[in-house]
Amino acid sequence: NAGVTQTPKFRILKIGQSMTLQCTQDMNHNYMYWYRQDPGMGLKLIYYSVGAGITDKGEVPNGYNVSRSTTEDFPLRLELAAPSQTSVYFCASSSTGFAYNEQFFGPGTRLTVL
């Protein structure tokens, strides 16, 4: 049972390039989330999904896109990378939508945009 896995671990992009951050969970969780973490700012929600085919915006969605074609995978797409997207990105999952359920986090992807 690997939990939540993310690839790549590190990536450097040039301004204007595109990339997809991969996230996979093997716990059969319906709910999945993408956060970005910036120093001194905590984690901010980018997008989330409550099941395959259903996604919604979080607090900071601009510059990102997501899709959810399967229960296991929840990729995050950056179309035109900008220096403001330099951050550490975390994917998380939760078994249900009940507010008392914990979220399980992946190890993160550290992205630098130059």
Add this chain to the structure above:
Amino acid sequence: AQSVTQLGSHVSVSEGALVLLRCNYSSSVPPYLFWYVQYPNKGLQLLLKYTSAATLVKGINGFEAEFKKSETSFHLTKPSAHMSDAAEYFCAVSEFGYGNKLVFGAGTILRVKS
């Protein structure tokens, strides 16, 4: 909307001393509250959570937190710090409504001195 304030971005304690990390929340309804820990270059791991069953919540690694409604607080404590406790700690509140979203505080970095 729910929000979380963590007082003190950095806390330094000596090994064996009491650890106290402060968290205050804002919520119009009884909240569900979480403490997560992030070790260097790792993802977030749940320490403990408050779900209204008991005001004193015990978590992993000897940590506990007390929910005080009158003070809107959920401070994290540990009687005796260990070097391995050095990490960043995040308090979070579950945002009621669709999606089981979490709102995180800015985080507190705990340094343990030998």
